[in-house]
Amino acid sequence: MPKARNRFERSNQVLAWLKHEWPCGRPVRLRWRKEIKGGGEQYFGETWRDGRSLVIDLSRRRNRHWATMVESLCHEWAHCVLWGSATIEHNPKCNDHSPAFWAQYGEIIDRWSHDGGAEQANEFGVS
Numbered sequence: 190m191p192k193a194r195n196r197f198e199r200s201n202q203v204l205a206w207l208k209h210e211w212p213c214g215r216p217v218r219l220r221w222r223k224e225i226k227g228g229g230e231q232y233f234g235e236t237w238r239d240g241r242s243l244v245i246d247l248s249r250r251r252n253r254h255w256a257t258m259v260e261s262l263c264h265e266w267a268h269c270v271l272w273g274s275a276t277i278e279h280n281p282k283c284n285d286h287s288p289a290f291w292a293q294y295g296e297i298i299d300r301w302s303h304d305g306g307a308e309q310a311n312e313f314g315v316s
């Protein structure tokens with residue numbers, strides 16, 4: 190597989206790895222946006238529902254480094270797995286970072302960092 194040359198290509202590999210390891214059963218689209226603002230804050234990313242699909246938005250401004258991007262994408266993927274909590278991140282009424290969410294996120298990040306996830310992602314395409 191081709192090697193990712195930048196964070197955008199790498200995000201496609203990471204997303205493909207996440208889809209492969211924790212299928213969420215729904216179409217998920219990833220979009221890079223210049224920035225994501227809400228309530229006077231800058232967000233790293235957000236996940237929202239589009240019909241029966243999900244959309245992950247990542248902020249170019251906040252995710253300048255690959256490591257940050259990976260953490261953000263894994264965070265958003267945990268929302269995708271827990272479909273019920275996949276709502277607009279900065280809506281205080283919907284914002285759900287329950288213990289179940291953090292357990293899912295922890296499992297993903299642990300696999301990424303300590304169980305070959307970063308290497309496995311290299312096997313996926315960059316686009």
Ligand SMILES: [Zn+2]
Nearest residue numbers: 264268278286
């Ligand atoms: Zn979140």
